[in-house]
Amino acid sequence: MTGDLGPDASAVAFPLGGIGTGNVSLGARGELRDWELTGEPAKDRTLPFSFFAICADTGDGAPIARVLQSRLQPPHTGDQGYYAGELAGLPRLASSTMRGEYPFAHISFRDESLPVTVALRAFTPLVPLDADASAFPATVLRYLVVNPTAEPVEVSIAGSLANPVGIAGYDLFHFPTYEGRPRNTYRDAGVVRGIHFDSDLPTDSLLFGSASLTTPDAQSSAKPQWVYGFWQDGAQLFWDEFRTSGRLTAEERETLEPGVGPERLTKLRVGSLAVTHRIDPGETSVFEFRLSWYFPNRPKGWLGNIVHADPNAGSVVRKHYATRFADAWDVAVRFDAELDRLETATAQFHEALFESSLPEEVVDAVSSTLTVARSTTCFRLEDGTFAAWEGSFDSHGSCEGTCTHVWNYAQSLAYLFPELERDARRTEFLLETRPDGHMSFRTNRIFGGPQWDFHPAVDGQLGTVIRLYREWRFSGDDAFLAEVWEGASAALEFAFTHWDSDGDNVLDSQKHNTYDIEFHGADSLSNSVFFAALLAGAEMAERLGHACTAARWRDAARTGAERMDALLFNGEYYEQRLDGAPDGGAGLRYQYGTGVLSDQLLGQFLAHVVGLGHVLPRDHVRSAIRAVFQHNFRTSLADHHSVQRTYALNDEAGLLLCSWPRGGRPRIPFVYSDEVWTGIEYQVASHLIYEGLVDEGLTIVRAVRDRHDGHNRNPWNEVECGNHYARSLASWGLLLALSGFRYDAVSRQLEFAPAQPGPFSCFFSTGSAWGRVAIDEEVVELSVDHGSLVLDRLIVAGRDAAPTGATLPGLALGSGSRFRFSLATN
Amino acid sequence: MTGDLGPDASAVAFPLGGIGTGNVSLGARGELRDWELTGEPAKDRTLPFSFFAICADTGDGAPIARVLQSRLQPPHTGDQGYYAGELAGLPRLASSTMRGEYPFAHISFRDESLPVTVALRAFTPLVPLDADASAFPATVLRYLVVNPTAEPVEVSIAGSLANPVGIAGYDLFHFPTYEGRPRNTYRDAGVVRGIHFDSDLPTDSLLFGSASLTTPDAQSSAKPQWVYGFWQDGAQLFWDEFRTSGRLTAEERETLEPGVGPERLTKLRVGSLAVTHRIDPGETSVFEFRLSWYFPNRPKGWLGNIVHADPNAGSVVRKHYATRFADAWDVAVRFDAELDRLETATAQFHEALFESSLPEEVVDAVSSTLTVARSTTCFRLEDGTFAAWEGSFDSHGSCEGTCTHVWNYAQSLAYLFPELERDARRTEFLLETRPDGHMSFRTNRIFGGPQWDFHPAVDGQLGTVIRLYREWRFSGDDAFLAEVWEGASAALEFAFTHWDSDGDNVLDSQKHNTYDIEFHGADSLSNSVFFAALLAGAEMAERLGHACTAARWRDAARTGAERMDALLFNGEYYEQRLDGAPDGGAGLRYQYGTGVLSDQLLGQFLAHVVGLGHVLPRDHVRSAIRAVFQHNFRTSLADHHSVQRTYALNDEAGLLLCSWPRGGRPRIPFVYSDEVWTGIEYQVASHLIYEGLVDEGLTIVRAVRDRHDGHNRNPWNEVECGNHYARSLASWGLLLALSGFRYDAVSRQLEFAPAQPGPFSCFFSTGSAWGRVAIDEEVVELSVDHGSLVLDRLIVAGRDAAPTGATLPGLALGSGSRFRFSLATN
Secondary structure, X not given: OOOOXXXXXXXXXXXXXXXXXXXXXXXXXXXXXXXXXXXXXXOOOOOOOOEEEEEEEOOOOOOEEEEEEEOOOOOOOOEOEEOHHHOOOOOEEOEEEEEXXXXXXXXXXXXXXXXXXXXXXXXXXXXXXOOOOOXXXXXXXXXXXXXXXXXXXXXXXXXXXXXXXXXXXXXXXXXXXXXXXXXEEEEEOOOOEEEEEEEOOXXXXXXXXXXXXXXXXXXXXXXXXXXXOOXXXXXXXXXXXXXXXOOOOOOOOOEOOOOOOHHHOOOXXXXXXXXXXXXXXXXXXXXXXXEEEEOOEEEOXXXXXXXXXXOOOOOEEEEHHHHOOOOHHHHHHHHHHHHHHHHHHHHXXXXXXXXXXXXXXXXXHHHHHHHHHHOOOXXXXXXXXXXXXXXEEOOEEEOOOOOHHHHOOOOHHXXXXXXXXXXXXXXXXXXXXXXXXXXXXXXXXXXXXXXXXXXXXXXXXXXXXXXXXXXXXXXXXXHHHHHHHHHXXXXXXXXXXXXXXXXXXXXXXXXXXXXXXXXXXXXXXXXXXXXXXXXXXXXXXXXXXXXXXXXXXXXXXXHHHHHHHHHHEOOOOEOOEOOOOHXXXXXXXXXXXXXXXXXXXXXXXXXXXOOOOOOOOHHHHHHHHHHHHHHHEEOOOOOOOOOOOEOOOOOOOEEEOEEOOOOOOOOOOOOOOOXXXXXXXXXXXXXXXXXXXXXXXXXXXXXXXXXXXXXXXXXXXXXXXXXXXXXXXXXXXXXXXXXXOEEEOOOOEEEEOOOOOOOEEEEEEOOOEEEEEEEEOOEEEEEEEEEXXXXXXXXXXXXXXXXXXXXXXXXXXXXXXXXXXXXXXX | OOOOEOOOOOOOOEEEOOOOOOEEEEOOOOOEEEEEOOOOOOXXXXXXXXXXXXXXXXXXXXXXXXXXXXXXXXXXXXXXXXXXXXXXXXXXXXXXXXXXXXXXXXXXXXXOOOOOEEEEEEEOOOOOOOOOOOOOOEEEEEEEEEOOOOOOEEEEEEEEEEOOOOEEXXXXXXXXXXXXXXXXXXXXXXXXXXXEEEEXXXXXXXXXXXXXXXXXXXXXXXXXXXXXXXXXXHHHHHHHHHHHHOOOOOOOOXXXXXXXXXXXOOOOOEEEEEEEEEEOOOOEEEEEEEEEEEOOEEEOOOOOXXXXXXXXXXXXXXXXXXXXXXXXXXXXXXXXHHHHHHHHHHHHHHHHHHOOOOOHHHHHHHHHHHHHHHOOOEEEEOOXXXXXXXXXXXXXXXXXXXXXXXXXXXXXXXXXXHHHHHHHHHHHHHHOEOOOOOEXXXXXXXXXXXXXXXXXXXXXXXXXXXXXXXHHHHHOOHHHHHHHHHHHHHHHHHHHHHOOOOOOOOOOOOEEOOOOOEEOOEOHHHHHHHHHHHHHHHHHHHHOOOHHHHHHHHHHHHHHHHHHHHHHEOOOOEOOEOOOOHHHHOOOOOOOOOOEEOOOOHHHHHHHHOOOOOOOOXXXXXXXXXXXXXXHEEOOXXXXXXXXXXXXXXXXXXXXXXEXXXXXXXOOOOOOOOOEOHXXXXXXXXXXXHOOOHHHHHHHHHHHHHHOOOOOOOOXXXXXXXEOOHHHHHHHHHHHHHHOXXXXXXXXXXXXXXXXOOOEEEEEEOOOEEEEEEEEOOEEEEEEEEXXXXXXXXXXXXXXXXXXXXXXXXXXXXXXXXEEEEEOOO
16 A cells, blocks of 8 residues: 655656646656656656755855755666766765655655755645646645754755757667757746746647746746756756855856857756745745646647557647647746645645545545546647547557547546546547447547547447446536437447347347457346446436337346346356357357456446446346455465466455356456456456445455555556556546445435445535535535535435535535535434 | 575676677576677567476376566566566566576576476586687576475476567567568477577578577477467467476467468567476486577678768678577587587686685676676677677667777786787777877777777777787787787877877877866876886887887886876875966866876786886885775765766765865866776776785775675676676786786796785686686696696796696696696795
8 A cells, every 4th residue: 555655666656747738757766757748658758957956054064965855776777877867976865755645745855964854745736627727737846844953054945957848869878859949048927937948949849848947936046057068067067056055046158168059069958946045943944846838739640559540640739738828937827826726626635535534545546546637648639629548658658549448447537527528428429439329439530530440349339328327417417418319329229239149138249348359149248338328328318308218228228137147147157158159159269258257247337336226136246246356356466377468466466357266267268367457456346345345345455555555566557558547547436336426416416325334524526516525423514625516415325314504405505615414314 | 796696686687698699688586688689789678478487297286387487576567567478477486596606697496386496507608718619699598406305296397489580679569570570490400409490581681590499308399389369379378288288289270360361460489398307206307408599690880879980881791600600500509519518618717716715706896797798798790800899788889999998998808818809909900000100999990981080099099009018928929919010009109299298208288088088288097008008018119129119118118107207196196287288277177187086097007917017106106096095985975976977876885986185176077087987996906906905905896796786786787888898897907916917928927926815726817728726825736727838937926936746947738737836935
């Protein structure tokens, strides 16, 4: 579990940055790493000379200067030792402890040679229901310095940054090479001041952009541009000035090289900004810096590894945030203006999660995976279109097109940024669903390219119908429902015509799915999603006045479920039956047959989330999901045999995608069957909790979090086919299942049903407001932190709750309001 | 220091492979890593599915199968977990311990679940004075299995290899992409059998080549080619067959994909070879495999980062080993035929070093750095030409042209493979020295390109004269001396005309040197090398009958040394004087002035090595080299401030290149002044020992080896500007200084002068023989392991030694002979 992380937690990279903005990450030693400001995946990308340093002068002897990182950790195996740009030869602090509670990171540094103590708080605002407020291409880096001595100490902290604009590559010495000519300028906007980094690149260049390193602090000094040259002249002069005086001055000359023009030398331009405070004994002083950036362009196409046709990829399209700001300096000024408000809201959100009664491992899972939404995996186009990869390879997006079968599992965005999910539904139903209902499960039309010509995906396609139901219920937006209905209806009908070979309402044809292969015959993964989609579809059809359709779909769900249950339930769990497949399935690879598929009740999980109840017999569901835990959860994988990709190993615990306790493992089972995926683990854990198997569910969650302990893996990056993998956003299901939360904007009804006994408190959101709920015995308290909502009914654990000194229905809860309710006696 | 290395020694990569052949390395867990078979640097290059595995069947229950590696170590942070090709999901052994004593590596594996114990011995033969025998593109991987149980166990070990021929790159899933079509073939040559990997590439392709995985064991079975396809079918079928039966069979089909031709799928072709033995209780069984390879071509040019003109780089030139073998299968057969002899000689060499009386840290330094000669840093062309980079970047050579000023420090090859050093002298004096004596310090003419147009390097150029003297004395080859004399003489005379501005025999002009900048004024680094070169030159001139020249050079050495000593010695050490520089040195960057330069007596060290004695006043030399240790050796670098590259940090110890204990540090000192280089550390340590400061010297060596402990750095890779950096071959100086060894083939005189009291034993080599010397009080024993030599005189600690039962001069020592000598009373 993510606790206090020492400097040896080398896997840690805590992402800073907003939705669709790109990132820079914070390592456990306090170092900035993984410079992905442009929004392109670039794990391990370094930016030379970009770091913070402290200088403390007691007036007694020489000042003490240190890089504001704890010491570099082994191995020290670079092919040139550490590159000059890493400044590894400057002294660092003896040790540090990091605590990350997304979106806040906190690092305490320790060093006996320093007369003061110093800590860092870093974050980028995240405000539920406000995607723009959560999409600042900026981060706060706030150093808190305490003087525990009996004498005043003069302390300076300097931030240095290499101009990041126009980086085209890296040379053998790991210095960036540039397109265009980078330039650094000192600016003072009154409210903030600092160094602006831009370039002479044309505005339509993919590399065009800017960055600003600013401070609101007037007690600052700057060296806007280090001397540059063949060697380390600039770093030497910067460091010697800073370590002796703590203050910075502009260099008189650009370079000390005689008679050589800038074009012949490096284009690297480093600038530094320092803040100096005299700190009295016992006092604390804040040194605040902000880094903002602006890289407005991206290719108008995926250029992905699935190899879509990308006819427009040669032109650029602007990012959504580019429409909100003029450049990085504009970001800095507007960020400063809004920061108080944004930070307060972010802290409220943080508190609602981290001071909830949810188990620590669940808070950890729910919060840490939110990084997906603010990683390079997700982005928004100029017109607001939300799009995403499945994940991010180290230096390329992984698997393009907002893949429906991977995003099928994701719950977090639906409850925090529902406008993004609604946008994804529009793409799916308005752009990617053909008249016959065949949906391309990867979108290409958002870039104006042709639809992708490939099999439809049964789980992803039918899942979009359930997710549409989720979005509609949460927003209460009937117009939105009507807008996409034709496509949604066709996508659902497609199942009857293309996946059900014999009209018995059990899907049994060749079905492409999230395992990247085709299932044949009948399986409960596809069918449970089908039944949930039918029930969701029926609800929506009814709302839109299509009563006959609704009745037909409900009937299909009921008869199909009965038949499938009879066909596949083996007394313990649901198997796959290949009877209907060609040759009875002989010769088919990549099936699972008698295996225990962890995902066998995916549709039931999705149905629970959206309040559709059991789509299959409750006792069979409970037996099957218990069997998944019993057979597929391994407390150690040391004797597990898998020739597939590996996400859990050695003595780690994890939930296998499949196992064959009754024998019958195919010679070549489906291609990921022996793997462990956090997205499936969260899905199954949530479902276990929904079925009352809370301990089992939490056991799985603890296994995931134990694997992401900062030493083995990054707590803020769950990997599947790429970093920041979208499926991990299933984690929000844990919060939903443990709180029994549901909000129905259509009926203005809010519901909680805590899965664990005792006092309960938790974050909650509706389509228009968010805040906290606290339940203790008969008393319920609702606090709205932001937004407003009108309630007709509040149900807790199946009982109606009545407000104290107010009445339902029609109770209006405004921002900052708090209402107390008591539960009616049954 | 390199001791027993656990599986967490992640920095370990023990290189296998011969001189100029490329490598594959062995990690501490027993894994093969850094696949550099083609000879191009490729650190961290993976080869999927290339590993060994064991299957043990007691007949009681299912066989136990494990990958023959200890468990993977954190962090597990790949962007797709572990790639499928890494097979990280297969069970591995619980732990392991590695001991590397170059050229032998030994790994013991531990796992309680395995009924047998297993260990690996891996090596590529290294035979002193036999460059070809030390240049097999092959390695032995010998597993020793002990059955400690009371019942027989059937054990199989299988090696798998992906066809490495034609790899053009790697895809996003880290599978190689190929030029040409790789093909695997089972072959049986009687003496060995196994799988041959080649391709249909044309013979002049840079990627053309082959590899063979063979065994001399008749109890073998094979799967020459795994099934291939989109997914992991091949791995699944291989592993399931091996883990259940321990035996392998050929697959009936190439692929299970229906109707898809090989061209549309991956070109990856994996093959496996198994050996099966029934091991009786208490017995040990040997499972022997050999890997051989043959990649005959390289570009006819450097294509280096210094950017030479490479007019012929578009064509290929064959490597030297390509002239000795037809293909990898031929290597395998000939390797088998010679292996007994080669292994015996290698073991004798190993024993001579590792069972010597030399301190452990010295044996460690001397042996581990030999990897440079057999790394990608060095190579030989078709005609035998020896050439080298300074080092190897992770995926590119570093700094081309057998750089004279870096190789200046190297001693190991001169004593182990003197033909290679003689070849380098030929290149320097016959190809790269202009008529006026200006030597290009990086060769380009070996590829037929033009000479490099850049400043000559004072230290490198004058060093070649000293090294010529070394090569001549060691070989006694007067014809060789005469062959290169014109160039050598001109190179030396160049110093008078170009580096001595005022004719006072003290070099004081602008002098390019190994710090990649120009020294101005007078410094003792350049001048000590100059004086040593003059004395060496005088000896050679005399031999060739140029008595007047000899006298003039001796006189210049004497008067120059006197003048320099008066000018630069400050009572403690030698400073740099910039008086003669323009404006008295004002405004010059990159000098050291009053600093203590670690290299200030480089020429004196070189003079000691070749037996020229003190070229500067002995007491000043001793004082200065002691000052280097005193001021520049740091027991901790935690408070060191360096903005340069970093090879030692935190609380590590190391010798700085310079320091300024008396003040006067220039604002911008020379560009590496604050760094720590192992090559300089070995040079200074050796020199300290030569001056009797043995403890100080060994203290430095221990610091180097402590930094290379397998956790912080690879013990078998000392890095400067690149991996396997040539300067680290200065380490042999430690052996020379501690043994006081000198061999003069001209006078047929062998000399030892152990620097430490007590019984002494050590490896020694002459131009024609090598073996061991043991000295205990008055008794000296010489054993010749290989070759023969004729001795006229043996001197130990300044005293003549007389053979027992034989006479000097003219004592012939043949291979395998052993003679005892007693020391004459003084």
